[in-house]
Amino acid sequence: MKTAIVALLLAASSxxxxxxxxxQSGDLPRARIELEALLQPPRLSNPQELAxxxxxxSATLHAQEALPRAEQEAVxxxxxxxxxxxxxxxxxxxxxxxxxRVNVQHRExxxxxxxxxxxxxxxxxxxxxxxxxxxxxxxxxxxxxVPFGVGHFAHGQRSKGAVLAVGQGTTFAVSAVSLGxxxxxxxxxxxxxxxxxxxxxxxxxxxxxxxxxxxxLYAYGVLDGMLSSPPPNPDNP
Numbered sequence: 001m002k003t004a005i006v007a008l009l010l011a012a013s014s015x016x017x018x019x020x021x022x023x024q025s026g027d028l029p030r031a032r033i034e035l036e037a038l039l040q041p042p043r044l045s046n047p048q049e050l051a052x053x054x055x056x057x058s059a060t061l062h063a064q065e066a067l068p069r070a071e072q073e074a075v076x077x078x079x080x081x082x083x084x085x086x087x088x089x090x091x092x093x094x095x096x097x098x099x100x101r102v103n104v105q106h107r108e109x110x111x112x113x114x115x116x117x118x119x120x121x122x123x124x125x126x127x128x129x130x131x132x133x134x135x136x137x138x139x140x141x142x143x144x145x146v147p148f149g150v151g152h153f154a155h156g157q158r159s160k161g162a163v164l165a166v167g168q169g170t171t172f173a174v175s176a177v178s179l180g181x182x183x184x185x186x187x188x189x190x191x192x193x194x195x196x197x198x199x200x201x202x203x204x205x206x207x208x209x210x211x212x213x214x215x216x217l218y219a220y221g222v223l224d225g226m227l228s229s230p231p232p233n234p235d236n237p
Contacts, residue, residue, distance in 0.1 A: 015044060016053055022058055024090065028115030031060045048115075054084035059095045076103045079113035147172075147218050151225045164221045168214055175210030178203045 014020075018032035035057040037043075044050040056079035061070035077084060078099070088098045103110065144151030149164035182203040185196040192200045 014049070016049060016056065019053070020090070023056060028060050028063055032057065032064070035060065049079050051077045051084055053077075055084060055086070055099070058099070059091055062095050062098055063092075070098070071102055071106070074099050075106055075113060076108055076112045078103055079117060082110070082114065141226060142223065144222050147221070147222060152220065155225070160221075160224070164217060168221070169216045171210045171214040171217060174209075175207050175214060178207035178210060182207060184218060 015038060016035075019031050019038070022028075022034060035053055036054050039050075039057065042050060044053060054073045058070045058073035059075060061067075063075060086099060088096065114165035141151070143154040147164075149161035150163035152158070152164060170212050182200050185192055185200040185203070187193060
């Protein structure tokens, strides 16, 4: 009982509900008016409902003995839904046989109409937008704070950048290696032995000289970059 009530409610909520109810009650003129209003122009977006509307109109026309038009609507319905199953509780046996005969006799016509329904909609080509020109901006002076000549390279001063990269890299490496060797010569008590003390003293001096040299080159690179005027932009002579 509940299933029947739910089915009735779903049928009533469908756009085809009034037309289906008119057909079942024998009010064929009203069913035809309702269905033609849904199909001309098409107001159903669901292909299953659209196919059912064509078949229901075909049944209405068949009952009114308008057989050529009924045949045309049956072709449209089968083209939209080739696997349509007619409900024997809704459609009479003679109409079901009529649709089966149309399906067999007009198979090529149904196939052609189905292909036309599946034809893709051609969309207009996308508009080609003009390229956006982005103005190049000079590199920030903050790059000069990065060691190893990075700031000079960023501003196009490759010669100074190469000198600073080699000089700072060499002094940093000498300082780091000297510090590592000097620390490795210390004993477990943190002191140098009498034998290693001269060697450790030489490496400590090398570490300090390398560190001061690196600091001097770094300071020179920062000051040179911050105080020098920016190079001319080749795009803006």
